[in-house]
Amino acid sequence: MLQLIKYRFLSMLRDKTTMFWSLVFPLILCTLFYVTFGNIDNNLECIDTAVVVRSESQEAEAFQSFLSMIEESADDLIKTKEMTGQKAKDLLEDGKVYGIYYVDDEPELLVAGTGVEESVLQSLLESYQGGQEIVQEVSKERPEKMPELVKHMSSSAMQAVYVKEASLGGRETDGMIQYFFSLIAMTCMFGCFLGVEASMKIQANIYAVGARRCLGATSKLKLIFSDFVLICAINFVDILVLLGYMSGILKIDLGGDIGKILTISFMGCIIGVSMGMLVGSVGKWREGTKIAIMLAISLGSSFLSGLMLGGIKGLIEAYCPIINRLVTHFTALQYTRMHQGIRGILYQ
Amino acid sequence: MIEIKNLVKRYGDLVALDHLNLEVSEGEVFGLLGPNGCGKTTAISCLLALLKYDKGEITIFGKEMHPDSYDMKRKIGIVPQEVAVFEELTVAENIDYFCGLYVKDKAQRKECVEQAIDFVGLENHRKMRPKQLSGGLLRRLNIACGIAHKPELIILDEPTVAVDPQSRNHILEGIQRLNKEGATIIYTSHYMEEVEQICTRIAILDHGRNIASGTKEELKRMIKTGERITIEGVALDREHLQQIRELPHVFQIDYKNQKIVICCSSAKQNLMRVLHYLQENEISFGKIFSEMPTLNDVFLEITGKELRD
Numbered sequence: 001m002l003q004l005i006k007y008r009f010l011s012m013l014r015d016k017t018t019m020f021w022s023l024v025f026p027l028i029l030c031t032l033f034y035v036t037f038g039n040i041d042n043n044l045e046c047i048d049t050a051v052v053v054r055s056e057s058q059e060a061e062a063f064q065s066f067l068s069m070i071e072e073s074a075d076d077l078i079k080t081k082e083m084t085g086q087k088a089k090d091l092l093e094d095g096k097v098y099g100i101y102y103v104d105d106e107p108e109l110l111v112a113g114t115g116v117e118e119s120v121l122q123s124l125l126e127s128y129q130g131g132q133e134i135v136q137e138v139s140k141e142r143p144e145k146m147p148e149l150v151k152h153m154s155s156s157a158m159q160a161v162y163v164k165e166a167s168l169g170g171r172e173t174d175g176m177i178q179y180f181f182s183l184i185a186m187t188c189m190f191g192c193f194l195g196v197e198a199s200m201k202i203q204a205n206i207y208a209v210g211a212r213r214c215l216g217a218t219s220k221l222k223l224i225f226s227d228f229v230l231i232c233a234i235n236f237v238d239i240l241v242l243l244g245y246m247s248g249i250l251k252i253d254l255g256g257d258i259g260k261i262l263t264i265s266f267m268g269c270i271i272g273v274s275m276g277m278l279v280g281s282v283g284k285w286r287e288g289t290k291i292a293i294m295l296a297i298s299l300g301s302s303f304l305s306g307l308m309l310g311g312i313k314g315l316i317e318a319y320c321p322i323i324n325r326l327v328t329h330f331t332a333l334q335y336t337r338m339h340q341g342i343r344g345i346l347y348q
Numbered sequence: 349m350i351e352i353k354n355l356v357k358r359y360g361d362l363v364a365l366d367h368l369n370l371e372v373s374e375g376e377v378f379g380l381l382g383p384n385g386c387g388k389t390t391a392i393s394c395l396l397a398l399l400k401y402d403k404g405e406i407t408i409f410g411k412e413m414h415p416d417s418y419d420m421k422r423k424i425g426i427v428p429q430e431v432a433v434f435e436e437l438t439v440a441e442n443i444d445y446f447c448g449l450y451v452k453d454k455a456q457r458k459e460c461v462e463q464a465i466d467f468v469g470l471e472n473h474r475k476m477r478p479k480q481l482s483g484g485l486l487r488r489l490n491i492a493c494g495i496a497h498k499p500e501l502i503i504l505d506e507p508t509v510a511v512d513p514q515s516r517n518h519i520l521e522g523i524q525r526l527n528k529e530g531a532t533i534i535y536t537s538h539y540m541e542e543v544e545q546i547c548t549r550i551a552i553l554d555h556g557r558n559i560a561s562g563t564k565e566e567l568k569r570m571i572k573t574g575e576r577i578t579i580e581g582v583a584l585d586r587e588h589l590q591q592i593r594e595l596p597h598v599f600q601i602d603y604k605n606q607k608i609v610i611c612c613s614s615a616k617q618n619l620m621r622v623l624h625y626l627q628e629n630e631i632s633f634g635k636i637f638s639e640m641p642t643l644n645d646v647f648l649e650i651t652g653k654e655l656r657d
Contacts, residue, residue: 208432216449
């Protein structure tokens, strides 16, 4: 058994493509993130925003209250100024404000660029839209709870605020740290592709080497289990290297609780590899089809979890909430969402 | 050792094996000959329980084979048509890995690996990766991985496809040596020359059916052609052709581009009679030769098409 594990380990280790995507690629991405986002949070200044009131309905008032609360509670995040529509547009054209919030039954945002400031304004609007009904209800029924609610919603939109206030490790972290957690989670999820390949390499109808292994006098279960353990171990070592690079070389502060990060990363590796092996084992399809299925599941659940379209979760919650419950399970398997799990457990 | 009775395997509407019957005895080099797509690989896959079949019975060593028949698997070595090795492992590592699927004892395995390397003549390539090997050497590695654990039954599925003549001879000689050492061999191929060279008994497959089986001599006796005489560079008119057709034991002639092929039934002095006719009629010719029937002739006469069609 050990001999079989040894050779499978050597074969995976010498597979340059696999090692590039599971080890080198995350390190490259990490370096790029570091270079790109390293100082971005420090450069973010208070965002000047125009507010144009179009309606005085209850819904419009709720949004206006939300903006006021954001301005008060989130330190120097946005600075709003109420004005007429024309003046707001002039200021936007002159670059004196980054965006215009239209306070209406359905609030709107007008921006003139695609920078970080505009993204923050959009995130705030999406956060409000996501919890619009709750905001309106709270402002009507229990207005004294509004600051707390707004604080929570603004924190969802602005990760820096969120992290700063909830660190279990007792240390403050950079708001852009989410990219690095995403990277760790992505590396965990790369295990799924290793899992797909390993499970296919034991199927006689896909790989010739699979046929030969199937005809061996060693139980298939032993071969699958040894591959599983091995891939989890390789994937986890990749994570350790990545974490070492982040904290040791790039000096990125991951929050001070490395034990929890390692535990969750290890779970992520197991989930990723299991998912890959499951997809690789199901059906009699060819290799390309199985990889396509793997990608479709990843991207599909990422879409349903709101990665590609911010308001999708709200829509699903309104029309088909069961999908959100299912997606919660699926998204636990997605690198794009797993970082939230990591952050959530670490900082909530 | 192996008995296949009325084996039927369908892929949707396509009948890959149509009531196939085969018997392989211990110590044989049994050849499965047939054109591409005739069902050779499907038959092997069913035999090894890699494919489920629709109907029929298969027994190996007197038992039915199942995916978890590990005791039976230990006695079987397979050399698949496609080279089945790990690209990232060296020659020695690959053989050791696949031998390890059967042999647990380290010392015994080491000996088996060394013997397999020697057997296929890869001593000087043991640290090379498969990508560094030529097509012929790669095929030899494929064979070494299948025979390292010293199986009693070795199944080779077209092991010489795309191999240079030198490696082909090496492989064929090796198969005969394995047989002499006691292994029963099943050898599938669409190269009739190879099958004629090494197989003690042959089954000819076409459209998933066993259309003829026996020793090569038995197979050749099944057909009318006993000798084929070819004369090149010869000019013959209609009268000459008619007279040749009427010679004793001649049953078919084919004349094209100053080349005539005369098919005779099995009899003595066929060539002498033809030569005598040419001499008597003062017909000059460039080249004359006589051939015994091949397995291709057997296939041609039974199916009406050539093996390589």
